[in-house]
Amino acid sequence: MEEIVSLCKRRGFIFPGSEVYGGFAGTWDFGPLGVMLKRNIMNEWWKFFVDSRDEIFGVDAAILMNPKVWEASGHTATFADPLVECKKCHGRFRADKIAEGINESVTTEEFLNLHVKCPTCGEEDWGPIRKFNMMFTTHVGAVLPEDLSDAGSKELAEKSVAYLRPETAQGIFTNYKNVVDTIYPDLPFGLAQQGKSFRNEISPRDFILRDRECSQMEIEYFVRPDEWEKEFEKMVELNDKFLTEKMGLSKYRHLEVAEKDRAHYSKRTIDYMFEYPNGEEELMGLAYRTDFDLSNIQRATGKSMEYRDKRTGESFVPHVIEPSIGVERLVLAVLSTAYFEEELSGGEKRTVLRLPENLAPYKFCVSPLLKNKPELVEKAREVYDGLREKYTFVTWDDSGNIGKRYRKQDEIGTPKCIVVDFTTLEDNTVTVRDRDTTEQIRVEIDKL
Numbered sequence: 258m259e260e261i262v263s264l265c266k267r268r269g270f271i272f273p274g275s276e277v278y279g280g281f282a283g284t285w286d287f288g289p290l291g292v293m294l295k296r297n298i299m300n301e302w303w304k305f306f307v308d309s310r311d312e313i314f315g316v317d318a319a320i321l322m323n324p325k326v327w328e329a330s331g332h333t334a335t336f337a338d339p340l341v342e343c344k345k346c347h348g349r350f351r352a353d354k355i356a357e358g359i360n361e362s363v364t365t366e367e368f369l370n371l372h373v374k375c376p377t378c379g380e381e382d383w384g385p386i387r388k389f390n391m392m393f394t395t396h397v398g399a400v401l402p403e404d405l406s407d408a409g410s411k412e413l414a415e416k417s418v419a420y421l422r423p424e425t426a427q428g429i430f431t432n433y434k435n436v437v438d439t440i441y442p443d444l445p446f447g448l449a450q451q452g453k454s455f456r457n458e459i460s461p462r463d464f465i466l467r468d469r470e471c472s473q474m475e476i477e478y479f480v481r482p483d484e485w486e487k488e489f490e491k492m493v494e495l496n497d498k499f500l501t502e503k504m505g506l507s508k509y510r511h512l513e514v515a516e517k518d519r520a521h522y523s524k525r526t527i528d529y530m531f532e533y534p535n536g537e538e539e540l541m542g543l544a545y546r547t548d549f550d551l552s553n554i555q556r557a558t559g560k561s562m563e564y565r566d567k568r569t570g571e572s573f574v575p576h577v578i579e580p581s582i583g584v585e586r587l588v589l590a591v592l593s594t595a596y597f598e599e600e601l602s603g604g605e606k607r608t609v610l611r612l613p614e615n616l617a618p619y620k621f622c623v624s625p626l627l628k629n630k631p632e633l634v635e636k637a638r639e640v641y642d643g644l645r646e647k648y649t650f651v652t653w654d655d656s657g658n659i660g661k662r663y664r665k666q667d668e669i670g671t672p673k674c675i676v677v678d679f680t681t682l683e684d685n686t687v688t689v690r691d692r693d694t695t696e697q698i699r700v701e702i703d704k705l
C-alpha cells in the first residue's frame with residue numbers, strides 16, 4: 258500500500274487533502290493524472306450501464322435534500338457506528354474496528370468482555386458504547402453560530418439543520434415518480450447516478466478506501482416483485498462483466514451476506530470482496546432492497562409510488578435491486594491490480610502500471626530522440642499533432658534521456674511510447690515501445 262500511495266503522490270495521481278495546510282483527515286485530492294484515471298473509470302461505467310442500455314436512465318440529484326428523506330430512510334435513527342472512548346487518553350474509536358469478531362451492533366457488555374487495549378495508550382479503561390451518527394450536519398439559510406446556544410433562536414436553528422447526503426441512492430428514489438410520470442418506462446428499468454456522498458468516519462484510514470467524502474456510482478433497478486430473483490442474477494452477471502472486461506479486475510469474490518448480517522429489509526445481498534494490498538475489503542455491493550424505500554416514501558409523503566402496468570392494468574410498488582460502487586475503492590482496486598515492480602533483463606528495475614488501455618490516462622507518449630536536434634523535434638511534433646487529433650490523450654516528453662522517459666511513462670501506465678530518431682527522417686518510420694513487454698518495433702507513421 259505504501260508504494261502505491263507514494264507512486265500516486267510522486268506522479269500526480271492522488272494527494273492528501275489540503276496538504277499545504279498540513280492536511281485534513283479523511284480527505285484526498287485527485288491530481289492531473291488521477292482525474293484522468295477516475296474520469297475514465299466513471300465514464301466507462303456510465304457508458305456500460307447507461308449509454309449502451311435502453312432501460313437504464315441517468316439522474317443527477319442535489320446533494321442537499323429535505324431532512325425528511327433521511328428520517329424516512331432510517332439514516333437519522335440508525336446510520337451510526339459504535340463509538341467507544343478511552344477514559345485515560347480520551348481517544349475515540351469504532352468499537353468494531355479495534356476488536357475481533359464483533360459488528361456494528363455490539364453492546365457495551367460484549368465489548369468489555371473482549372478486554373481490548375486502547376490502540377493509543379495501551380490501557381484498558383473504557384466508557385460505554387455510544388451510537389455516533391455519521392451524517393455531516395449543516396444549516397441551511399441565515400443561521401449564526403450564536404443562534405445554537407441562544408434559547409430563543411435554538412429552535413429556529415434546529416429547524417434549519419440539513420445533512421450532506423450519506424448516499425446517492427435516495428436522490429434516485431425521490432425522483433422515481435418524476436421519471437415514471439414523464440418518460441413512462443416499462444419495467445424493469447433502472448435509474449443511475451454518480452456523485453459525491455459524505456460520511457463522518459470515526460477513523461478514516463487505508464488511503465482512499467475509507468475516506469470522509471467519496472464518489473458513488475449507484476443504480477436503482479425497478480422490477481416486478483415476482484421477478485426479482487431472475488433480475489438479480491442478471492445484475493450479478495452484468496456487474497461481473499463490467500469489473501472484469503472494462504476494469505480489468507480479477508482478484509475479487511462474491512460474498513453472499515448471511516441473513517443476520519443483512520439490512521433487515523434485504524432478502525439477498527452480495528458483497529464483492531476485493532483483495533486490496535492491506536487485506537480483503539468490500540469493493541461494491543449488490544442488494545435486493547424489496548419495496549423498502551418506495552414504501553417508506555409512500556408512507557412519509559402520502560403520495561402513491563405504485564406503478565401501473567400498461568399491459569395488465571395492475572398496480573403495485575416495484576421492488577428494487579441496487580448495485581452500488583464507491584469510485585475511490587474502484588480506483589484503488591484498479592491501481593493495485595496494475596501495480597508491478599520488476600527487474601528488466603540487464604538488471605534495471607522499474608515500476609509499471611499495467612492499466613487497461615481504456616483506463617490509462619495517456620494512450621501514447623511521443624518524443625524526439627534528442628531534444629537539441631531541431632529536425633527531430635519538428636518531426637516529432639508532427640507525429641504528436643496527428644495522434645493528438647485522433648486520440649486526444651497523447652502526451653509529449655522530451656526531458657532527460659530515453660531511459661528516464663520510459664520509466665516515467667511506465668509509472669503512469671502509458672501503453673505505447675513513440676520515439677522519432679534519425680532513421681525517421683530517412684524512411685518515415687518511428688520506434689514504438691510497448692509498456693508491458695518493453696519490446697520495440699518500427700512502424701510507419703501513417704500506420705500508427
Ligand SMILES: [Zn+2]
Nearest residue numbers: 343346375378
Ligand atoms: Zn487510551
